[in-house]
Amino acid sequence: MKRFEGKTVLITGAARGIGLAAAEQFASEGAAVTITDIDEGEAVDAAERLRQTGLDVEARRQDVTDETEWTEVIGAIVAARGNLDILVNNAGAAFLKTVEETSVDDWRRLMAINLESVFLGTRTAITAMKEKGGVIVNVASIAANIAEPLFPAYNATKAGVAMFTKAAAVNCARQGWPVRINSLHPGYCETKLVADAVEGLGDAAADFAATTVAAIPLGRMATPYEIARPLLFLASDDAAYMVGSELVVDGGYIAI
Numbered sequence: 001m002k003r004f005e006g007k008t009v010l011i012t013g014a015a016r017g018i019g020l021a022a023a024e025q026f027a028s029e030g031a032a033v034t035i036t037d038i039d040e041g042e043a044v045d046a047a048e049r050l051r052q053t054g055l056d057v058e059a060r061r062q063d064v065t066d067e068t069e070w071t072e073v074i075g076a077i078v079a080a081r082g083n084l085d086i087l088v089n090n091a092g093a094a095f096l097k098t099v100e101e102t103s104v105d106d107w108r109r110l111m112a113i114n115l116e117s118v119f120l121g122t123r124t125a126i127t128a129m130k131e132k133g134g135v136i137v138n139v140a141s142i143a144a145n146i147a148e149p150l151f152p153a154y155n156a157t158k159a160g161v162a163m164f165t166k167a168a169a170v171n172c173a174r175q176g177w178p179v180r181i182n183s184l185h186p187g188y189c190e191t192k193l194v195a196d197a198v199e200g201l202g203d204a205a206a207d208f209a210a211t212t213v214a215a216i217p218l219g220r221m222a223t224p225y226e227i228a229r230p231l232l233f234l235a236s237d238d239a240a241y242m243v244g245s246e247l248v249v250d251g252g253y254i255a256i
């Protein structure tokens with residue numbers, strides 16, 4: 001019996017990176033997976049590639065900052081599959097700017113993509129899950145736990161995700177609703193999000209990349225699969241007693 005046989009999974013921002021790796025793993029373990037992304041073309045191509053390997057993966061366009069789209073996406077999954085078992089709030093963005101360099105537009109955009117989206121998704125999913133049960137994994141970051149002078153806005157969004165997750169998780173537990181919610185805290189991982197953010201530093205990019213990798217005790221960034229596997233653990237029944245927890249997966253970065 002595969003771990004996620006018969007389970008319906010929704011992963012946001014899963015056209016690439018950590019979300020796509022998680023989609024492949026969930027589907028390989030028996031789940032019917034819906035990947036959504038603001039980049040519809042990339043999501044459709046990714047789902048098609050996975051379907052060609054025999055996996056049950058479909059793609060939809062979704063802007064996670066749009067409240068109405070959350071109702072539509074989860075409504076469509078419940079209508080087609082009967083219910084939603086697992087939601088992974090994974091979509092995210094990042095930029096490297098000090099506080100003084102960060103504009104109000106930069107700040108608000110990141111709050112919407114990284115934090116408000118998690119509130120909207122969690123709220124919609126709890127409503128869909130509280131009778132039959134379900135699991136929500138919110139992808140935070142070690143940026144929720146330690147500060148980096150070049151990402152104050154990112155730090156704030158991810159710390160918000162972690163604390164929001166705890167409040168929502170404890171509420172479900174106390175209400176007796178069978179919905180578990182936890183946050184995943186990856187360290188640096190080889191994805192476009194990191195590559196683009198570092199590239200945005202221009203001349204300082206190479207130095208930042210070298211200093212960052214040197215600070216990771218394992219001496220390298222994670223692959224998306226090394227983040228996806230612990231993510232699946234949080235979503236699995238093996239994590240049945242985990243409620244409002246932070247699972248750090250960072251090659252030792254914040255241990256020192």
Ligand SMILES: NC(=O)c1ccc[n+]([C@@H]2O[C@H](COP(=O)([O-])OP(=O)(O)OC[C@H]3O[C@@H](n4cnc5c(N)ncnc54)[C@H](O)[C@@H]3O)[C@@H](O)[C@H]2O)c1
Pocket residue numbers: 012013014015016017018019036037038039062063064065089090091092093094113139140141142185186187188189190191192193194
């Ligand atoms: N890569 C890392 O080092 C790292 C570390 C810690 C946490 N994370 C978190 O992991 C998650 C996945 O990031 P990744 O590294 O795989 O990045 P990625 O850039 O490869 O993937 C992020 C995806 O989110 C999508 N997205 C952005 N805005 C969206 C929106 N408004 N609506 C829907 N989709 C949207 C993008 O199109 C992209 O496909 C993010 O929440 C990120 O903050 C990443």
